[in-house]
Amino acid sequence: MVRSPCCEKEHTRKGPWTREEDDSLTRHIMFHGIGRSWRALPREAGLNRCGKSCRLRWINYLQPGVKRGNFTLLENRMIVNLHAQLGNKWSSIAGRLPGRTDNEIKNNWNTNLLANGIDPRTHKPLSTAIFTTPAPPNNKINSSSDTTRTPTTDSATSMSVVTTNSNSTTTTMMKIGIQTSSGSEVEVESCPELNLELSLALPSH
DNA sequence: AATCGTATCAACCGCACACCT
DNA sequence: AAGGTGTGCGGTTGATACGAT
Numbered sequence: 001m002v003r004s005p006c007c008e009k010e011h012t013r014k015g016p017w018t019r020e021e022d023d024s025l026t027r028h029i030m031f032h033g034i035g036r037s038w039r040a041l042p043r044e045a046g047l048n049r050c051g052k053s054c055r056l057r058w059i060n061y062l063q064p065g066v067k068r069g070n071f072t073l074l075e076n077r078m079i080v081n082l083h084a085q086l087g088n089k090w091s092s093i094a095g096r097l098p099g100r101t102d103n104e105i106k107n108n109w110n111t112n113l114l115a116n117g118i119d120p121r122t123h124k125p126l127s128t129a130i131f132t133t134p135a136p137p138n139n140k141i142n143s144s145s146d147t148t149r150t151p152t153t154d155s156a157t158s159m160s161v162v163t164t165n166s167n168s169t170t171t172t173m174m175k176i177g178i179q180t181s182s183g184s185e186v187e188v189e190s191c192p193e194l195n196l197e198l199s200l201a202l203p204s205h
Numbered sequence: 206a207a208t209c210g211t212a213t214c215a216a217c218c219g220c221a222c223a224c225c226t
Numbered sequence: 227a228a229g230g231t232g233t234g235c236g237g238t239t240g241a242t243a244c245g246a247t
Contacts, residue, residue, distance in 0.1 A: 014216080014217075015217095017216090050217090052218090053216075053217075057216085060215075061215080103214085103215075103216085104214080104215095107214055111214080112213090
């Protein structure tokens with residue numbers, strides 16, 4: 001069978017989104033929701049974009065609750081452990097990391113984690129660097145889409161970890177509250193089988 | 206100060222699956 | 227049951243910022 005293209009390529013814009021496009025998309029979705037289909041949405045919102053492109057932009061960038069900025073050491077650990085279990089199932093991994101998108105996790109894996117010495121087969125770090133100190137901020141403020149990147153909240157993110165040793169064999173259930181700078185708190189209950197091997201050190205001062 | 210190489214990440218592409226008729 | 231359509235996912239690319247020389 002022959003599939004029709006998802007959009008008329010010659011009439012759709014490509015490349016970085018402008019603030020106006022972001023505004024139009026956000027406004028439309030806030031007012032009407034996603035509606036009948038992503039395919040119809042750009043026309044209804046008056047956007048010269050492919051439905052797929054709109055979906056990606058919304059999910060990865062505009063959707064409320066999307067966390068920006070560097071991954072915390074806890075998040076890096078979770079990604080490595082989840083990747084060991086799930087493989088390249090980025091969307092499944094994203095589903096277990098509140099506020100992170102599959103695209104961002106994938107990028108982080110391909111850049112930070114692999115580049116910093118995580119063996120993709122054994123999932124063991126060649127060095128412990130990425131688990132002991134957060135990556136230095138790359139002060140790059142966005143580039144392409146002239147405008148729209150929201151300031152990172154990561155530097156202001158704090159975590160509290162509560163561990164409960166249920167017996168002498170140190171089976172550990174962890175509830176992790178992540179408090180963001182905006183004041184909202186996300187609570188993550190870790191799966192014991194993940195064996196995050198998390199250790200946190202108090203600041204020395 | 207200019208140039209080059211590298212890192213980062215937003216966005217695109219194509220495929221596969223699910224759902225509908 | 228089969229064909230058509232929409233959506234989601236993973237891989238990849240390209241633009242840009244940054245650091246090194």
